[in-house]
Amino acid sequence: MSENTIFAPVSVLPRVGEKKVEALNGLGIKKVIDLLYYFPYRYEDLSKQNIENLVDGDKAVLQGQVVTSPVLSRFGGKRNSLRFKLDVENLIINVVFFNQPYLRDKILIGQEIAIYGKWEQSNLSLVGSKIIDQAKTGQLEPIYSTTASIKQWSLRKLIKDTFTNYQKDLVNIVPEEIRLPLHLMSEAEMLKKIHFPVNYEEAQVARKSAVFEEFFLYLSRLRWLNKDEDQEGVEVNYDLNKLKKFIETLPFELTDSQKKAVNEICYDIKSPLAMNRLLQGDVGSGKTIVAALGIYAAATAKMQSALMVPTEVLAAQHYDNLKSLFKDTSLEIALLTSATPKAQRKNILERLKTGVIDLVIGTHALIQPDVEFKNLSLVIIDEQHRFGVNQRRALRVKGLMPNILSMTATPIPRTLAITIYGSIKISTIKEMPRGRLPIKTLWVKSPDDPLIDRAVQYELKNDHQVYVVTPLVAESEKIDLRNAEEIYDQYVKKYPEVEVALLHGKMKAEAKEQILTDFAAQKSRILISTTVIEVGVDVKAATLMIIYDANRFGLSQLHQLRGRVGRSSLQSYCVLVGNPTNDIAKKRLELMVKSNDGFVLAENDLKLRGAGEVFGSRQSGEINFKVGDPLEDQKALQLARSAVDQVFKSDPLLENEANGNLHQFLIETKDYDETID
Template identity: 80%
Template sequence: MVKSKSSHLYESVSILSGVGAKKVEALSGLGIRTVMDLFYYFPYRYEDFYEQNVYNLADGDKAVLHGQVVTTPVLSRFGYKKSSLRFKMEVQDLVINVVFFNQPYLRDKIMIGEDLAVYGKWEQAKLSLTASKTVDLKKTDQLEPVYSTTASIKQWAIRKLIKSAFEDYGSELINIVPNEIRDPLHLMDEHDMIFKIHFPKSYDDVKEARQSAVFEEFFLYLGRLKWLKKDDDQLGIQVNYNLNELKQFIETLPFELTDSQKHAVNEICFDLKSEQAMNRLLQGDVGSGKTIVAALGIYAAFTAKMQSALMVPTEVLAAQHYDNLKQLFNDTNLQVALLTSGTSKSERKALLEDLKNGKIDLLIGTHALIQPDVEFNNLAFVIIDEQHRFGVNQRRALRVKGLMPNILSMTATPIPRTLAITIYGSIKISTIKEMPKGRLPIKTIWVKGASDPLIDRAVRYELEHDHQVYVVAPLVAESETMDLRNAEEIYDQYVQNYPKVEVALLHGKMKPDDKEQILNDFAAKKYRILVSTTVIEVGVDVKDATLMIIYDANRFGLSQLHQLRGRVGRSSIQSYCILVANPQNEVAKKRLELMVESNDGFFLAENDLKLRGAGEVFGNRQSGEINFKVGDPLEDQKSLQLARDAVDQVFSKDPELTDAENQNFHEFLVHTKDQDETID
């Protein structure tokens, strides 16, 4: 059998030299399973190792400075395994201070009188460079890519692997985007694009490659979405619900639906009765009452003697939905069940039997719902909460549990309608803009210093009133390169400041079971203060949590700040959000001012779009429902629209992609069909 030219690209990374089982597992944790995945694992930024003029530096700049060591390095130790190494260098007739943190081994390598280049962050007031590494200007590439990593695999290892893979298999890279699309848009050759992204000689290389990479990423994502959905565009299950029974149930609710909720319910019910399978996105601000809207769709299906499923991203959120919906349907015959990875074998066996026999009307769960042994009797309605947390195939796997059931996706991240349609394809959108009656707007305050006495007063006030507090930091631990507050440091501080109060620490590096336990314990009020990174952005509903403190708030985008703020204000109790930040640029200041001004997620989303500039070439993005590696749906709307038009053009001419010019595109879709990217 003759292999295709690109055969190695879709093979496991285990074919690369030095990649054993442990490294395969570590790479898999980054979403890298094949050689192609490795090539498309793009840097999120670059470190600039061009030697710079010390007199041109501004405070906070990162730079490479080259000069002569003029004092003997002095090593000081403090704390647990912490140290500083300090010495002076003469750089361009200016004597500066240099400090390395937690690199004590450098003391024996840096000698007085030595010619040395160091990379770090410049502090103008102290004429000091907080250095992270020494640089060999003769051997180091002037632009060094920086990749997202985990504890299991280091930065240098990823760089080495990509270089090795490119040397062995880079020649096999092919143009996936068909030439009829590529040529008019002047897209770079695939080989050159990948090379310039990973091994750029200048920022011009990066910018040129990025233009092609952005379009291609959108094109391949939308193409894959179209390919996966092409078999789904057919007649679905018609739910002939009992309108009178639904109205009677609505009358039993202990609150009145808002006009937005009523409108959304009507749209969903219209879709349920239609012969066409529902494909609808329900978007609403945090706390706007999306769940009750979905619940009414569930009850409508129940009146037609049909089943529903609700899939959520975390076990904590699944348990919350289970408790709330079980209580909501308590006086009806609608049977609710919960299925997660924590369900015991005996419980699971009995539950699955009841589900298959139609004794369960609503099944709530996490990814456990899409396991092969989960069989429904007559699944008609599927709700996917925080749908951007699930991959395309995960959502599709739940849909095929029934004969084309109706799909309702829910998100609390408002995005412009045209952008939503472009990203999600032919999807109908329902929007809830009003908040339920009785909810008080969260009062947001911006303070510039972490030592502001208002923070302590606010914490003590909420604790005295038997309330709970969230505290959010941008980093897990201390960083040598970023002068930001970290969760571990803040946790120690809060334990010391509030010794009679139970304080918990939560971050993404913890084991999933440990994270779930801490969240459950916080919800059960075993902890009064939760210090966390952004892992609490979604999926936590604690009624007694009334204060949110966000350190270095300028490091987050508007939409993320709004999501974090939405963790409080979940009851009729007045809640507060304190933003702690002292930004030096006007855009960051404007974001914080907008947060203080408004609680409206749609208003903030629109202003986020207006405020955001080009940012770093591959910089951290603050928005987007999809974790694109290069493109940003908001910043790169023009490319996104061009990609959507191009995908439509290709599929309208050749729906099955059998034409020769679409062969590489077809091969890509076939090989990636079973890869489940998380859309986040």
């Protein structure tokens, strides 16, 4: 398999030139194997339908005889329609094709023709999308996700030709000892029946094999990448008495969940095995203080910690908060981002290397090659789902197997988390800090609802602050949504007595940081923003969150945004503004009004959107399964987990001949690491 051509780049395929390579790359198709595993997301049934059984709106193939010549009409610039009549089962119907004038010469009176389109019962019309080769009627036609750069028919033909030419090179990646007892299809059979099924039943059976294989390969790759997990790590012999005394100085009492999480982390870092733990908790539940106590414990053992976050704004905030928290201790703390001046950066790097700095906080700047530590023992990754596998590993290799603590405010069900993330241990913070009041959430349909102005006036009168969030930065001709610049202008005019600020992702890091600093210092009272404030921003005087076009956001994102208020003992409010037209969006807003529990909302988000969307997309380095759904296909996921355990328990390095194909596959696809986690 080492010379298997299915791992060659798509440029080796016939008639695939530079432009088509670029188009395929845009779909995530870089190698021949990617093309073979680029599955259809649905099928069109090309079976001829009985016209009597159709209802309005049905997609159908109707076959009949052309009884009038096609008439081409033009309207609105380049737009046109082609109309003729068709005799179907002795019923004369109207057929119309839009913007396909080239079909006129292919449609002749008396010709027998099959057309796929949408049935309109009211006027006995078929709005055609294509003419079907009569030899293909009765088949299922695969429909793939495409872009403007590559047409559906072109991609379909390329996949078919590639399968024909390369099926002899396909090998079974799942070992026989796993595949045969589970009655899984061979690789060639599975791909054939997914791309070219005879009927839906055949496609569904093939999908079951594909789902298992996808989960199996994902979990195998995760195990392979983390095969050194159980190796000896940095043993942190922290000073328990110093840690207890520090906890006593905190101006608040830890919740029971926080105490439990601290104990679990301290137990792990003192163990000779490297810690790999996920700390999950709702927005505002106090995950950072738990991490801070782990950092302090490491410092008592004279060992270093690193905290990596996804944005410079969040890094600066963590730096300020932890500087304040550790102000009466001897801990040396540094902030390292791409915005750090060269001279300052050089000084930080020197002090890290010599062990003077106990804690460094930063973004991706921490994983640059010239960043060296003396004795890194604890790596904390905030909003861990924002980082890919290679990025997380790049920080881990800065030390001799340091302990890893990942944090997330996007909770998922424990059993699903264990299955998805492999052998990672999980700590969960269930309660909110004492003294916090639940955020009251209201939903209004119109942006002109007087409730919005009353809420803003009330909070300003009480010397509080207001967040206003919108999906867009500037006006868009394509999408009719409220935008940040428009709302900013409106709020400046409506509330001239206070400072109104505008924040969005297109601003430079320095400008963003200054705006947030001014807001935290109450120099500005209203902050108009895009979702750049979704994660981490913590302003205790902010008590009102207004979210325009709330129906355009996902449930988890709405909850993250709402979590920017309610950060103190003050009563806080969230006003959702949106008039959704579909049931799922309505359900999301209803759930937001009913519940403040992030775990409850996460469960519902999984049900409403599917796990693939909740976990994220390939662009951000997150889980994005092609055919499997970890929620709907939990049984297959658990079977795959057991199978992976079986394989790696008996052959940790995949050296046995029976696992040769799997081993080769993982090696050949190692450059996909960033897209699988």
